[in-house]
Amino acid sequence: MKCDDLPCQADRLAPLAGYNRTTLPGLRILRSETVLEDVPVLYRPGAVFVLQGAKQGFLDGKVYRYDADHYLAVSVPVPFRMASQADPEHPLLALYLEFDLQLAAEIAIALDAVRETAPARARSLISSPMEPIMRALLGRVLAALADPQEGAILGRGLLRELHYRVLVGPQGDALRAALRQRGPAGRIVESLGRIRENFTAVLSVPDLAAAAGMSVPSYHAHFKQLTGTSPVRYIKAMRLHEARLMIARNHGSVASVAAEVGYQSASQFSRDFRKHFGRSAMEEARWVMWHLNDTTA
Known part of the structure; x- marks a missing residue:
């Protein structure tokens, strides 16, 4: 059966509860069937794309949503509290990208050379809307993960594009300000x-x-x-x-x-x-x- 939507693609790649490793470095797929409340977490710099279910992060009185309509970007390791919604019939499925910090810095420097932007305040956590271009990219990433040939040939380029899309996203300026x-x-x-x-x-x-x-x-x-x-x-x-x-x-x-x-x-x-x-x-x-x-x- 053909699998076109993101949750279906992720479901096939993540058969086990917990983190499922992929063939691309820095990418894992989380599968969780448990409702979690007030869990302490410390994410490494990267981005979390929830494809099914929902998560909320709580830091310094602010709430950061990451769900099917928002993704979370993390510029520096920061401890915060987390809650998530899931159940066995509709497990939480999320793609975790751990930044290649050298690659992220190279892209940030290149962007500074070609873009004029007003100085932004650096932020550790950023919740951004999931734009169509990002959703389409995630579909291509998951398709490459499902095909060993595509993963081997296109995977590294897709990882670079994923870093790029996060850094030019709706709140990319604040993220790049921390990485600079x-x-x-x-x-x-x-x-x-x-x-x-x-x-x-x-x-x-x-x-x-x-x-x-x-x-x-x-x-x-x-x-x-x-x-x-x-x-x-x-x-x-x-x-x-x-x-x-x-x-x-x-x-x-x-x-x-x-x-x-x-x-x-x-x-x-x-x-x-x-x-x-x-x-x-x-x-x-x-x-x-x-x-x-x-x-x-």
Whole structure:
């Protein structure tokens, strides 16, 4: 039977609950039959295209919809809360694109050379309307994923076009502003990279502010503006999410993982973990494997 609409195409490519890997790097298809409420997530930079069902992201008092009519773009890793709607008869189906940051930067630079746009404020999360040209591109991407020959020959070009369409989309200016790493927002983006590389070490806000060339009050203000949270809470979320994946991968005992991500007290780690995820570390690890079928989310 011919399959023309996006949900049908995705359904055939994602037979398993959780994340289904594809033949193209950075692309996964999520299948979920569960209603989720108030789930902490930390997405890598990229875009999420919900083809069936609906999701909402909650950050700093704002709601970001990503459903059949909207997609979510993420410029920097930022912790937020998520809810989704799905059921066994109509599972949530979503295509996840993890940005190739070098490719995204190359496209952003090329766009700056040929377009004159007013400076935009960098944003970490952006919900954009699903335009017909994007919907058509997603259909071509899914068709290529279903055909090994097309995927091998056309796949890389389609990935480049997908990056391009996100960066020139309705709110692409705000997304490119974060990727350019210029001005105060650029220094915060660089600081987020520094945190990501050193989150297991002792990190002080004055040291992070100094490395970014900012006063502590200015660093706090610009950090909150981009991420929706404070530096201390961001570092804690980064440690907890990394620990979640390590435990799901059977990396070691809860105590050893707590120490590895920078906690000096295993009991404090357990309290923080339960407060953040609503479950113990082991309960959360089992939930990740059962619902996501993946240890990279």
